[in-house]
Amino acid sequence: MPDDVKTTSAFDGVVAEPGVAKPDPIMVADNVTRRFGGLHAVNVDHLEVQRGAITALIGPNGAGKTTFFNLLTGFDRAGSGKWTFDGDDMSHMPAYRVARHGMVRTFQLTKALARLTVLENMLLGATEQRGERMFNALIRPLWGGQEQANRVRAEELLDRFKLIHLKDAYAGTLSGGQRKLLEMARGLMVQPKMIMLDEPMAGVNPALVQSLLQHIIDLRDEGMTVCFVEHDMDMVMGISDWIVVLAEGEIIAEGRPSEIGANRAVIDAYLGKEHGTAPSEEAS
Amino acid sequence: MDFASILTTALAAGIGPVAAAYALAAIGLNIHFGYTGLLNFGQVGFMLVGGYGIAISVSILGWPMWVGVLLGIACAIVLALILGFPTLRLRSDYLAIATIAAGEILRLFYMSSYAEPVTGGVYGLQQFAGDFYDLNPFPPDRYELGPLSFGAPELWIMIVGWGLVALAAVLVYLLIHSPWGRIIRSIREDEEAARSLGKNVYWYKMQALVLGGVLGAFGGMVMVVNTQSASANSFDPVVTFFLYTLLVLGGAGRVFGPILGSVLFWFIVVGFDALLRSMIANGILPFLESGDIGAIRLSIVGLGLLLLMVYRPQGILGRREEMVLDAR
Secondary structure (H helix, E strand, O other): OOOOOOOOHHHOOOOOOOOOOOOOEEEEEEEEEEEEOOEEEEEEEEEEEEOOOEEEEEOOOOOOHHHHHHHHOOOOOOOEEEEEEOOEEOOOOOHHHHHHOOEEEOOOOOOOOOOOEHHHHHHHHOOOOHHHOHHHHOOHHHOHHHHHHHHHHHHHHHHHOOOHHHOOOEHHHOOHHHHHHHHHHHHHHOOOOEEEEEOOOOOOOHHHHHHHHHHHHHHHHOOOEEEEEOOOHHHHHHHOOEEEEEEOOEEEEEEOHHHHHOOHHHHHHHHOOOOOOOHHHHHO | OOHHHHHHHHHHHHOOHHHHHHHHHHHHHHHHHHHHOOOOOOHHHHHHHHHHHHHHHHHHOOOOHHHHHHHHHHHHHHHHHHHHHHHOOOOHHHHHHHHHHHHHHHHHHHOOOOOHHHHOHHHOEEOOOHHHHHOOOOOOOEEEEOOEEEEHHHHHHHHHHHHHHHHHHHHHHHHHOOHHHHHHHHHHHOHHHHHHOOOOHHHHHHHHHHHHHHHHHHHHHHHHHHHOEEOHHHOOHHHHHHHHHHHHHHOOOOOOHHHHHHHHHHHHHHHHHHHHHHHHHOOOOOOOOHHHHHHHHHHHHHHHHHHHHHHOOOOOOOOHHHHHHOOO
């Protein structure tokens, strides 16, 4: 773990309790619910995400982390609730418009576009391309210049994510870790204000994890808001500025990494409420 | 047996107007299936509305033929919108179900006695392409093309048909090598990824469905103008599967795949027919009659598709490495 990471001072004076107000929230969500039949998958009363910080969303399996992510990014429909992003009401907005508003996500199971090259994957991310209109597409001079500018930007990002040597390879030939990097870089082509990473470290080999973590920290240092879902507590503790803990769809705790590590409710949620007692009683 | 004449028959079919019509419809299907990943099993329905667009305009409404072309295009657009509106938000299987049903509904409706005043019912419509053949610049004569010989009207429809194929190929080439085409192909790979990058997937799928449908309508127009006859039964569902066969043969997702596929498909199918016929006539296959050839032709197409899937799933022009990556 990078121990020398500086956390932002933005959270000074913020009390570590569920639903607490942040000094400069980029996203505010209220009463967001999603049910699957009788199961309350997500039931979040209030959550604020601080701008320019790394916020981790953690919780045991089935806590509703990914579902909550899907709701916020328009990939699933909330039963109720309202949330704003950078002042705009984003509730029930289709996913493509969420992305255009500057909130871009990645996926737990990476979605590299296998039969497009790495560079094409990147170029797809660029917004407001004139050549994306069918009639413009036929006339190259209308969009060739813009394409060239996007290409330069894409190659810069690929260079930064150490994928430039693979730019003409099909994305389907990349390793799992390279796909995670590509997906992150592709998301940055959208020039988002906030990037939402769904388990960015899952299935990535340990050597690449360090570089992924460093990329996330660099993004934050450049002023981007990062929100990510993760299982692995060690990773989360190392790089997060703020941690939100979900269990059974509800936020049970919020706080700085040090506070979360010592939080009784969090330990209970992860290990089960019986963890302090003898195994014989658990079996009953 | 006269192998030279079998070969010439096959060659004439390979470069003939029917092959051009199928190539056009297959270019449309290639946009759907090869580039966007839309499973359209009713391409024949687009051909039908295109063909009847001309036939009805001229024979029933007495309009000039170019208006009929516009009507055919308009019908294809409307059909694409009707099919796409409810299904393109759903998983791709739903479009497949809707299109296969729609193609069959259209065929049955056009030949129903209820529609007879407009469509000619089971008799269909004939002799509506006079405008087209009046434009024929070739004086009536036989024209030799190597070992082949064509009449002036046939030559004219072939030139226009393959001209349209060339135009469509250029159109597809330009579109696919543009940011628009990149979105279309990304939808084929993973539409959620495209959505997560701010692309309105539904709208692009609709554009692709309409464009491919209009090209299908042009295929239908070439087909009916060639024979000067529109009959609903020639728009059988099996036509769509012939289109899939030749598309896979040539290589789906390649600009020239459907064109090469159509030429080879008709060369092989008609050549095989001629071979069988000649063998039967010479008593080589005493257990067969010429009436069996239609059924044998279908089984041969099926067998060919099967072998293709096993040994060369990417088709002739496809890239093997792309096929390997297609592990959805």
